[in-house]
Amino acid sequence: MSLFFLSGVMDEGLDVKKLINDGRLDLKLFKQECSTLKNTLNTAWQHKRSKQSVWMNKSRLAVDQKTRQLQNLFYELEHLKESIQTCLGFRSLHEEINLIPEEEYASAVGTSEACNSEHQQTLDRLYWELEQRKKLL
Structure with a gap:
């Protein structure tokens, strides 16, 4: 007897106890199939839960x-802001x-201010001033 038979019986609205008493349904086989179905459903549910x-x-x-x-980007941004x-x-x-x-420096060295960047001019003035101070010592 299979579950297909049982589903057909349930569709017809027959009472399971009556089928057992009439001998049309084997109780051990029914319990075994129910247990198998329960285990199959349980395994399927566990598999689905495991996948999830x-x-x-x-x-x-x-x-x-x-x-x-x-978070790392935020920390890096804050670090960069602090560095700035x-x-x-x-x-x-x-x-x-x-x-x-600057006018005295330009006349002493004899270079025009337009030829170099402001940074380079400052460096040149600092080095020239250093040389002048070394000469005084």
Whole structure:
């Protein structure tokens, strides 16, 4: 006897106890098939749950990784902002040194100011001033 027979019996609305008493349904076979069906459903449910659990763990790991990357970017951004503020607040010692005026430097060296960048001019003036001070010693 199979479950197909049982499903047909249930569709007809017959009472299972009556079928057992009439001998048309073997109780041991019925219990065995019900147990097999229960085990099959349980196994299928566990397999589905296992697959969902694996998928959920993979998803969690992916989200955690993206979250960590985002946090790292925020920390890096804050570090860069602090570095920029430090650089903007930096004052070089050469700004405090009393150098001769640019006109005097240009006439003493004999170069025009337009030929070099402002940075290069400042470096040239500092090196020239250093040489002049060494000569005085």
